[in-house]
Amino acid sequence: MKEYVYDVPDKEPVEGQELYLSNGSGPWRVTLLEKVPEVPRSPYNILVVERVY
Numbered sequence: 001m002k003e004y005v006y007d008v009p010d011k012e013p014v015e016g017q018e019l020y021l022s023n024g025s026g027p028w029r030v031t032l033l034e035k036v037p038e039v040p041r042s043p044y045n046i047l048v049v050e051r052v053y
Contacts, residue, residue: 004047012040018052027052
């Protein structure tokens with residue numbers, strides 16, 4: 001999903017965290033979070049998730 005916005009604007013998700021995406025799907029577990037250094041809300045950040053069953 002492109003342009004996902006985390007619900008808590010002051011805090012980015014962390015690896016291992018479970019969350020629902022902004023389209024309502026989930027829960028998902030964050031398996032990888034790659035950030036642009038010093039730009040926490042960059043459009044180039046990558047969030048990889050896996051389905052939680």
